[in-house]
Amino acid sequence: MFKSILKAAVIVLCSSFSVYGQAQLPVYLDDTKPIKDRVEDALSRMTLEEKIGMVHAQSKFSSAGVPRLGIPDIWMTDGPHGIRPEVLWDEWSQAGWTNDSCIAFPALTCLAATWNKEMSSLYGKSIGEEARYRNKTVLLGPGVNIYRTPLNGRNFEYMGEDPFLSAKMVVPYIKGVQQNGVATCVKHYALNNQETERHSINVNVDDRALYEIYLPAFKAAIQEGDTWAIMGSYNKYKGQQCCHNQYLLNDILRKEWGFQGVVVADWGGVHDTQQAITNGLDMEFGTWTDGLSWGTSNAYDNYYLAKPYLAMIKSGKVGTKELDEKVRRILRLSFLTNMNKNRPFGSFGTEEHALAGRKIAEEGIVLLQNKNNILPINLNKTKRIAVIGENAIKMMTVGGGSSSLKAKYEVSPLDGLKRRIGSQAEVVYARGYVGDADGSYNGVVSGQNLKDNRSAEELMAEAIKVAKTADVVVFVGGLNKSDFQDSEGNDRKGLGLPYNQDKLITELLKANKNLVYVNISGNAVAMPWVNEVPGIVQGWFLGTEAGNALAAVLVGDVNPSGKLTFTFPVKLSDNAAHAMGDFPGKDGEVTYKEGIFVGYRWHDKQKIKPLFSFGHGLSYTTFEYGKVTADKKELTADDKITFTVNVKNTGTREGSEVVQLYISDLKSSLPRPVKELKGFEKVSLKPGETKTVTITVDKAALSFFDDKKHEWVAEPGDFEALIGASSANIKTKTAFKLR
Structure with a gap:
């Protein structure tokens, strides 16, 4: 009986899609x-x-x-x-699935x-x-x-x-x-x-x-x-x-x-x-x-x-x-997408994805400062490492707003260091401060409870005691993904570190000068102690493999090669949006008075020295730049120009450098930035190795937007190509013309 009904249904379906008795799919279902x-x-x-x-x-x-x-x-x-993670049909609350924990x-x-x-x-x-x-x-x-x-x-x-x-x-x-x-x-x-x-x-x-x-x-x-x-x-x-x-x-x-x-x-x-x-x-x-x-x-x-x-x-x-x-x-x-029959099946929560995330994290970590070569930590000479700071243990895959995640796992910086160092050195921990002990954000419950009833004085005293007995102190601080920090829905209230971290860092320096500050954040922060802290690392929010990636950089398994993508100002008034006085606006209106002069463009224009410049990032090796050359002295409107520079690894270990090309318009009918990024290449070099880097640009790289004509304009005249390791560290330059 059932087979007869099924057969009849198939006949009806096919007949509805037939022409002259031959079965035929509707056009919308025919992916040919x-x-x-x-x-x-x-x-x-x-x-x-x-x-x-x-x-x-x-x-x-x-x-x-x-x-x-x-x-x-x-x-x-x-x-x-x-x-x-999956949420209920009509609510933000989690649906309670047990198989939706992502990388x-x-x-x-x-x-x-x-x-x-x-x-x-x-x-x-x-x-x-x-x-x-x-x-x-x-x-x-x-x-x-x-x-x-x-x-x-x-x-x-x-x-x-x-x-x-x-x-x-x-x-x-x-x-x-x-x-x-x-x-x-x-x-x-x-x-x-x-x-x-x-x-x-x-x-x-x-x-x-x-x-x-x-x-x-x-x-x-x-x-x-x-x-x-x-x-x-x-x-x-x-x-x-x-x-x-x-x-x-x-x-x-x-x-x-x-x-x-x-x-x-x-x-x-x-x-x-x-x-x-x-x-x-x-x-x-x-x-x-x-x-x-x-x-x-x-x-x-x-x-x-x-x-x-x-x-x-x-x-x-x-x-x-x-x-x-x-x-x-x-x-x-x-x-x-969902009607493409050749759509692959994908994969979820895999080791392959976790390792991909770790590789990205390792490449993105930025070594901001490394006085006296305090990094990488020399495990042959280091017997005791003090890890201090709430961010060394706090889960960062949760919080922040709509990007809050239910991760399959998250390796903390403290656990990452302990795993990597093992028995080579003793790793001791002190919290130092209590920032946010909550474990529930945006419907995602981390299960982590960081409640600590000790006073700020007790926490600081413990941290100082631990620091005094260590060969090196790794302070893992910065921001978190709570409201008014790195989080959707609210802006930060200031450039300074929260939870009295500046005072803690200052006191730790009195106890031990061998201090490395790891800044966990997605934003620049003020660093009033910058001249006293020998090692500074920008640690970002690194995801599932955060601790393992960070440990690999700190002990030198990975040579850091990340570069900043935004300027760290010394103080908030050094930033154009605040210098011009209109952030965050008033009476429902905000005016971008700085115009095109955002970030390093503003610092260049005003000759303001940043705390750390756009494009900045150090390495455990050193690089030497040769003289940049151009394949022609004049560029026509329909042509391209190629710049070439040799880069040599002059240090003792393999490393990667980001070669940055900036273009400067020496004379323009409209105000222009001192220089603008128009090309970059990342190159890996073994000790003593030299590679040739080429970057090609066309007229578009020389153009500005003329708002009166409502079109992009490249004015004939004199230009310079500047090759640098950051926006503030130009190594070599060459002149050329646009005809």
């Missing part, structure tokens, strides 16, 4: 057809209600497919540092600090495999907003202050993820450079700064990376919310850049039905993100692009042209 044809076929079969269902959420992280047509739901997941990768500040496009590709491939295994359609990341101020709570999710570096590092990440049939959703477009009043602040910025500083990474993500989705930002621009902004989404994204993908609203970023219809948005998520507490039986049906949109269409107030365009883009996304 061009995606454009498949999209049009699927669209023609959909009802108005089914189309409306696709453009807004049906749960916290999903939007509806069309079951009748076999089109699956679209599932989003937070990134960009790991795959978020936590280093934060994007660390990835960018590798200055290595191969590491970016590895990162994207690995996290893409994790997302695919969990059957996610879209990874909400990576983030490429510009580091404008060290107080921005979300800087740890981004790639630094320089648009060129961010653009070059984001493209391999995108390609790595999307080769797994998972879309990247590059965020937050655009001008999302602070958390203070993030939902309502209106950003005033001139077109030149917009195009030269804040848009290049997004443009590269689209035109070079071919990202399949973009996320709008919470803030306003030109008085309109960026999630439905005519100028950003329609004029620039679609018309100027030719973006064919989906624009996704940040969760809670939609505020108006009419603007959401006409101003470039495709998918609405997270409206009323406090859950289902707004007094309606189904909050999702009452989203701006749900029943209100449907009612406007049925009443004739709007047509269906915009709706069809939105659905076309969403269908295209589906055909590229």
Whole structure:
């Protein structure tokens, strides 16, 4: 009986897809057809209600497919540092799964600090495999907003202050993820450079700064990376919310850049039905993100692009042209991802991914200062190591906002050092201070309880006692992912270290001069004791393998090769956003008075010496630069110019150097930075080895954006190419002309 029913069902199904008696799939299910044809076929079969269902959420992280047509739901997941744990359908609380513990990768500040496009590709491939295994359609990341101020709570999710570096590092990440049939959703477009009043602040910025500083990474993500989705930002621009902004989404994204993908609203970023219809948005998520507490039986049906949109269409107030365009883009996304039969299966929580994360972490760690060669720690001469600081034991894969992760495991700096050192030396620990003892953030419960009832005086006294008996002290401090630190939702309150760490460091120095400070953060911090501390390491948020990666660098198994992607100012007023006096704005408005002079551009312009410069990073070996040469003295508009420099490892161990090319326009009709990064290459060298590094640029590297003409302009005249180990350490330069 059952077989007969099944046979009849198959006959009916086949007959509905047949021509002249031969079974034939609908065009939208035939993956031999061009995606454009498949999209049009699927669209023609959909009802108005089914189309409306696709453009807004049906749960916290999903939007509806069309079951009748076999089109699956679209599932989003937070990134960009790991795959978020599953949450309940209508709540932020965890769903209680036992198999959703991910590998936590280093934060994007660390990835960018590798200055290595191969590491970016590895990162994207690995996290893409994790997302695919969990059957996610879209990874909400990576983030490429510009580091404008060290107080921005979300800087740890981004790639630094320089648009060129961010653009070059984001493209391999995108390609790595999307080769797994998972879309990247590059965020937050655009001008999302602070958390203070993030939902309502209106950003005033001139077109030149917009195009030269804040848009290049997004443009590269689209035109070079071919990202399949973009996320709008919470803030306003030109008085309109960026999630439905005519100028950003329609004029620039679609018309100027030719973006064919989906624009996704940040969760809670939609505020108006009419603007959401006409101003470039495709998918609405997270409206009323406090859950289902707004007094309606189904909050999702009452989203701006749900029943209100449907009612406007049925009443004739709007047509269906915009709706069809939105659905076309969403269908295209589906055909590229969850309807792609060749989509790989992915893998999750694997040793391979953990080791990839460790490799990225090791390359991204930055050696900022190394007086008297205190690092690497010489285990042949060191008998006792004192590890001090809460960040040596605190889990950092949790917290920080939407990027909070339920990691499969996390190796702390203390455990990493103990594992690596073993019986070679004694490792003793003292906490030193209590910062945040909580173990629950953003619905993720770490299970770690760091409660300590001792007074600050008792904690300091213990730390000093331990330091006095050690050969070397490793202080692991910095920030954490709590509110008002490196965390979504709030900006930092100042540049200084929290929890009275400066006083503790000063007292420890009195007890033991052999101190190494490891700064765990995604942001610059003030260091009033910088001249007294011989060793300083930027340790970032390193993910699952944090402790192992950090230990490998501290003891010299790995030669550090990371370089800073943002400037460490001595004091907050050295930063342009604060020097100009407008951060974080007032009366709902913030004006970027510094224009294009962000980060090292401002320090160069004002001749302000930074604490540590953009591009800075030391090694356990030394490098010697030869004289840079150019393959021609004059560059024409349609030509390219190649710069060549020899770099030699003059030390005693293998190491990698990042060769940085900056371009200086010696005479311009508009004010320009003293120099701008326009090329870089990372090169590995054995002791005594010399390699030739070549970097090629074209007219685009010499151009600025003329806001009056609304076009990129490269003015004929004299230029210089500067090769350096950082923005403040130029080794060699050569002159050339643009004809």
